[in-house]
Amino acid sequence: MLSLQLQKSTGPSGQGGGELGWFAANQMVKPFSDAAFALKKGEITKTPVQTQFGYHVILVEDTKPAEKATFETVKPQIENGLKMEKFRIQVQDKAQTLRKNAKVTIK
Structure with missing residues (x-):
């Protein structure tokens, strides 16, 4: 596991000083992970x-x-993931119901 900091980041991590925290090799895209895990501390x-x-x-x-x-x-994390999945399904079902019952007229 590595801990990285991207101080001059213009991406979302830049707001926190670029700190990515600890992560395993399979948590990042391959080119980034390959480069990061090829480096030694410092x-x-x-x-x-x-x-x-x-x-x-x-x-x-x-x-x-x-x-x-x-x-x-x-x-x-598991609980949060299950809650988010349940919410996503509820939103999807509601959207399908609204589309099904919508009456659209074009003038």
């Missing part, structure tokens, strides 16, 4: 890394071995 990419999100200069602040998540650790 190293920076020598050239910008291009992804579909733009160009990135990566500084690895720290590394640590991946840990297995406990159920108690991920329980809130």
Whole structure:
């Protein structure tokens, strides 16, 4: 796992000083992940890394071995994901009902 900071980011992470926090290799797009995990603690990419999100200069602040998540650790994320899925289905159903019952006239 790595902890990164993208200080001059113009993307969403820029508002927090570019801090990406800890992440595993499979949590980022491949070019970014490959470049980040090839670096050692304190190293920076020598050239910008291009992804579909733009160009990135990566500084690895720290590394640590991946840990297995406990159920108690991920329980809130699972609950939130299930709530969001339920909400998405409700919105989709409501939209279908509204479309089905809509009467559109063009003048």
